[in-house]
Amino acid sequence: MKILRMAVAGSMESNDAMVTVEPSNELSVEIESVVKAQFGDAIERSVMEVLKNLSVDSCTLSVKDRGALDCTLRARVETALLRGCEGVR
Amino acid sequence: MKRRRSLLFVPGNNPGMVANAGVFGADGVIFDLEDAVAQDQKDGARILVRNALAVLPMKGCERIVRINSMDRPIWLEDLEAVVAGGADSIMLPKAQSRAEMEELDRALSDAEKRVGREEGALDVIALVETPTGVENSGDIATARRVSGMLLGAEDLTAALGVPRTVDGEEISYARGRMVMAAKAAGIDAIDTPFTDTDDMEGLVKDVLFARSIGFDGKALISPRHVEAVNRAFTPTDGEMEWARAVVRALEEGERAGKGAVSVGGKMVDAPVAARARKTLAMRGEA
Numbered sequence: 001m002k003i004l005r006m007a008v009a010g011s012m013e014s015n016d017a018m019v020t021v022e023p024s025n026e027l028s029v030e031i032e033s034v035v036k037a038q039f040g041d042a043i044e045r046s047v048m049e050v051l052k053n054l055s056v057d058s059c060t061l062s063v064k065d066r067g068a069l070d071c072t073l074r075a076r077v078e079t080a081l082l083r084g085c086e087g088v089r
Numbered sequence: 090m091k092r093r094r095s096l097l098f099v100p101g102n103n104p105g106m107v108a109n110a111g112v113f114g115a116d117g118v119i120f121d122l123e124d125a126v127a128q129d130q131k132d133g134a135r136i137l138v139r140n141a142l143a144v145l146p147m148k149g150c151e152r153i154v155r156i157n158s159m160d161r162p163i164w165l166e167d168l169e170a171v172v173a174g175g176a177d178s179i180m181l182p183k184a185q186s187r188a189e190m191e192e193l194d195r196a197l198s199d200a201e202k203r204v205g206r207e208e209g210a211l212d213v214i215a216l217v218e219t220p221t222g223v224e225n226s227g228d229i230a231t232a233r234r235v236s237g238m239l240l241g242a243e244d245l246t247a248a249l250g251v252p253r254t255v256d257g258e259e260i261s262y263a264r265g266r267m268v269m270a271a272k273a274a275g276i277d278a279i280d281t282p283f284t285d286t287d288d289m290e291g292l293v294k295d296v297l298f299a300r301s302i303g304f305d306g307k308a309l310i311s312p313r314h315v316e317a318v319n320r321a322f323t324p325t326d327g328e329m330e331w332a333r334a335v336v337r338a339l340e341e342g343e344r345a346g347k348g349a350v351s352v353g354g355k356m357v358d359a360p361v362a363a364r365a366r367k368t369l370a371m372r373g374e375a
Contacts, residue, residue, distance in 0.1 A: 009133050010133070013105070014105060015104045015105035015108060016104045016105070068104060069104065069108055070144075071137075071140040071141050071143070071144045071145065072104040072107075072108070072137060072140070072141070074140055075104075075133070075136045075137040075139075075140040075141075076133070076137075078136050078140075079132055079133040079136050079137075082132065082136075083132070
């Protein structure tokens with residue numbers, strides 16, 4: 001799946017995460033979280049899993065985490081990716 | 090038997106509320122993908138609810154998802170996601186006809202097959218909120234999978250062109266009709282939410298009235314209403330005592346070979362016995 005346009009999902013409210021994706025020729029993931037020291041690796045692992053499940057191997061993805069549960073984080077990443085590639089799956 | 094004294098609506102695109110939905114003591118939670126979700130957030134809500142259903146522990150709490158109505162193509166995407174996520178029941182808004190319920194049943198069977206769930210695993214609660222739906226409630230109630238009907242008074246009164254009032258005179262026909270249709274079909278009759286979240290006195294009056302005309306439970310839009318609604322739909326100690334006395338008298342009569350028994354000077358016939366047993370079952374004593 002190819003990311004064709006910039007897309008955003010989620011919000012900056014607590015318990016949520018705001019995920020932004022943009023087209024790119026390489027894969028780059030940036031994570032900002034108040035609990036990055038404790039859970040940064042787990043957050044990155046989840047993001048990478050969703051990217052893999054949707055076969056996205058190149059894009060710029062940014063996560064601004066506001067205490068989202070893992071299921072929320074994964075949902076927001078998936079939503080942003082699907083919005084970014086709308087119509088090309 | 091599922092208990093549906095209280096079914097709490099939760100907006101499907103609010104992660105904090107979705108995550109906490111199971112902690113308020115409601116018998117069921119309705120994750121909403123319809124009215125509570127903005128048009129441009131439908132996809133995000135669907136994916137969030139699917140993911141949450143798959144992992145959040147909600148022991149003893151029925152997990153219902155209100156999908157979008159069948160006049161919008163996205164209802165099928167909603168259905169697929171929530172069947173895959175593991176929902177217990179689907180709530181169909183604007184339920185209007187038997188044909189619709191049959192179409193939903195077929196779509197559910199297809200989705201269950203695709204995601205590897207047992208055929209017929211999901212129940213359906215029909216949300217009746219149009220004049221046509223009210224008039225067809227008998228047909229809707231007897232459709233396959235339909236295990237409950239919920240009255241949606243806001244949309245109904247809008248369609249009728251009348252204001253909603255605290256006394257609810259304007260929905261008295263719809264309430265009566267829904268209860269009869271549900272009881273005739275042997276399914277749950279669930280009353281419309283009480284929409285003033287601050288008027289606890291009004292809520293109690295409304296819920297006691299709903300119970301008095303045969304409703305089994307009520308939908309809620311605020312966690313603050315859960316306790317009062319559960320209490321109102323739970324038999325009181327006095328009612329339980331009466332029910333135990335009836336069942337005891339029936340058992341003693343049977344042992345003594347009596348054809349008829351009485352409790353407190355009143356004859357116990359079949360409907361009284363059935364009511365007593367149902368009362369005991371409501372507090373897990375049957």
